[in-house]
Amino acid sequence: xxxxxxxxxxxxxxxxxxxxxxxxISETDRKYKSYLLTIADNILHNRLDSEECLNDTYIGTWxxxxxxxxxxxxxxxxxIMRRCAINRYKSDRRxxxxxxxxxxxxxxxxxxxxxxxxxxxxxxxxxxxxxNDFVSSLPKRRRYVFMSRYYFxxxxxxxxxxxxxxxxxxxxxxxxxxxxxKEKLEGEGYTV
Amino acid sequence: MTRERFFDALDAIDxxxxxxxxxxxxxxxxxxxxxxxxxxxxTALAACLVLVVCxxxxxxxxxxxxxxxxxxxxxxxxxxxxSVVLPYNxxxxxxxxxxxxxxxxxxxxxxxxxxxAITTQPLQLKIRQTYECENYTDTVDFYIIFGKTDVNxxxxxxYEEQGLTKEINGVTVHYSMIDDGAKHAQGKFIYEGNLYVVxxxxxxxxxxxxxxxxxxxxxxxxxxxxxxxxIDETYYCYVYNTDLKRVMINDSVRLFDVDRETxxxxxxxxxxxxxxxxxxxxxxKMNKSTESVYRVxxxxxxxxxxSTAYGFLAWDEEFYKTDSDFASFVDFMKEIMYxxxxxxxxxxNAPHF
Numbered sequence: 001x002x003x004x005x006x007x008x009x010x011x012x013x014x015x016x017x018x019x020x021x022x023x024x025i026s027e028t029d030r031k032y033k034s035y036l037l038t039i040a041d042n043i044l045h046n047r048l049d050s051e052e053c054l055n056d057t058y059i060g061t062w063x064x065x066x067x068x069x070x071x072x073x074x075x076x077x078x079x080i081m082r083r084c085a086i087n088r089y090k091s092d093r094r095x096x097x098x099x100x101x102x103x104x105x106x107x108x109x110x111x112x113x114x115x116x117x118x119x120x121x122x123x124x125x126x127x128x129x130x131x132n133d134f135v136s137s138l139p140k141r142r143r144y145v146f147m148s149r150y151y152f153x154x155x156x157x158x159x160x161x162x163x164x165x166x167x168x169x170x171x172x173x174x175x176x177x178x179x180x181x182k183e184k185l186e187g188e189g190y191t192v
Numbered sequence: 193m194t195r196e197r198f199f200d201a202l203d204a205i206d207x208x209x210x211x212x213x214x215x216x217x218x219x220x221x222x223x224x225x226x227x228x229x230x231x232x233x234x235t236a237l238a239a240c241l242v243l244v245v246c247x248x249x250x251x252x253x254x255x256x257x258x259x260x261x262x263x264x265x266x267x268x269x270x271x272x273x274x275s276v277v278l279p280y281n282x283x284x285x286x287x288x289x290x291x292x293x294x295x296x297x298x299x300x301x302x303x304x305x306x307x308x309a310i311t312t313q314p315l316q317l318k319i320r321q322t323y324e325c326e327n328y329t330d331t332v333d334f335y336i337i338f339g340k341t342d343v344n345x346x347x348x349x350x351y352e353e354q355g356l357t358k359e360i361n362g363v364t365v366h367y368s369m370i371d372d373g374a375k376h377a378q379g380k381f382i383y384e385g386n387l388y389v390v391x392x393x394x395x396x397x398x399x400x401x402x403x404x405x406x407x408x409x410x411x412x413x414x415x416x417x418x419x420x421x422x423i424d425e426t427y428y429c430y431v432y433n434t435d436l437k438r439v440m441i442n443d444s445v446r447l448f449d450v451d452r453e454t455x456x457x458x459x460x461x462x463x464x465x466x467x468x469x470x471x472x473x474x475x476x477k478m479n480k481s482t483e484s485v486y487r488v489x490x491x492x493x494x495x496x497x498x499s500t501a502y503g504f505l506a507w508d509e510e511f512y513k514t515d516s517d518f519a520s521f522v523d524f525m526k527e528i529m530y531x532x533x534x535x536x537x538x539x540x541n542a543p544h545f
Contacts, residue, residue: 025347025348028349030349075207078214144220148213162221
């Protein structure tokens with residue numbers, strides 16, 4: 001008979017981090033390893049790279065908590081994992097090594113120029129605020145699609161499965177989001 | 193605007209949006225598992241309600257992890273390439289045995305705000321190797337976690353506190369063994385101010401941890417360094433590694449040339465070694481003399497050993513005028529080294545002894 005695995009609550013795991021108890025890592029690993037690897041896999045398409053990012057995520061988490069006290073540990077881990085994977089992606093891209101779902105999702109933002117532009121830090125901050133506001137303003141379903149596809153680089157098929165709809169429906173939603181985003185950015189003076 | 197610029201901007205999305213996404217995602221995943229699509233709207237609505245109720249405005253800057261907190265891994269294609277940034281050559285030599293297949297070498301560094309590795313701040317080295325045995329394979333991860341001096345600071349999954357320890361060549365190894373379908377064992381120990389973790393997943397019927405611990409601790413540490421004393425006009429003490437390459441940077445540094453901070457460290461160490469009387473004696477002699485003070489400094493793996501500058505003696509014409517007197521001095525130095533746990537083990541069979 002398959003043994004039921006009892007997973008520790010997020011609060012208890014966070015407490016272990018605060019006590020500098022290394023079981024925090026093993027409990028995090030038991031509970032979120034597969035979830036985190038999926039995030040990295042979607043970006044990198046390379047299990048070995050993903051596992052290294054997983055390890056980096058654990059280092060980052062161990063170093064961040066304390067003082068941070070995440071409200072939702074899973075989200076906290078996801079952000080760190082995504083960033084580690086993006087860093088790895090950028091590093092590999094510099095070496096022109098890998099394609100990934102990230103490339104596919106970026107290519108959907110087809111209208112965006114490939115030409116290098118120079119933004120000041122102030123402009124970059126402004127752009128971050130703009131996109132943050134844009135995402136916040138999206139209806140819940142579209143926000144979910146946007147985050148799935150562009151933030152976590154999920155395959156369209158996976159988004160469709162979770163929303164229990166067809167892939168073409170997801171494509172349509174993405175087209176609407178792109179249109180709105182383009183209008184928003186152009187309205188603020190960005191060339192897209 | 194480039195696509196990458198757009199993607200970078202996504203990095204700053206508020207954590208509360210990510211949290212919102214994660215909660216929705218979990219709800220959708222759960223629904224998907226239960227295959228009740230007709231309840232889609234109600235589940236989504238319920239999830240929305242929960243989110244609205246739970247939603248608490250968050251202080252963005254506190255909770256958005258900074259770039260600097262995200263380590264970035266740099267991969268190296270060979271030990272040779274790695275040794276340029278981390279010259280732990282004896283360690284690599286110990287791992288690079290005939291049967292080993294090095295699968296990956298990755299060093300995690302702290303990152304700057306652009307996500308670039310700060311190579312002066314290594315956080316962790318991970319070397320994954322596979323070892324082909326008769327009819328199975330062992331997968332072994334060797335980690336060095338830099339700057340951690342407590343085995344409890346390990347964050348490598350796969351360890352379960354079982355209260356097991358063993359001594360290998362003077363190093364205390366904490367280890368655990370778990371049967372989770374494969375024979376999974378992990379050992380961890382402190383060496384030179386860093387935390388080492390050896391994680392072994394063996395495809396065989398036995399736990400293979402000892403084999404790989406022995407590889408590291410048995411072949412590598414004990415023979416790593418020894419000290420050579422040279423008799424010439426003045427008596428120098430050189431430090432060599434096992435490749436007979438002199439690793440002491442400055443072979444004739446006089447104690448008088450050492451800065452005050454270093455000198456204080458030397459005195460502190462002497463004090464820890466119960467050499468306090470001796471230290472005073474030396475100090476007094478130092479005041480009288482400007483010549484021929486000895487000191488021993490160890491450099492290990494490209495950097496100065498933590499417990500540096502152990503023994504030193506003031507020149508004393510009466511005491512050291514003969515070779516036999518010098519031999520006494522050598523014996524004295526060896527005694528200090530052998531009796532000090534922090535000091536690196538010296539090989540008594542090394543040719544220069």
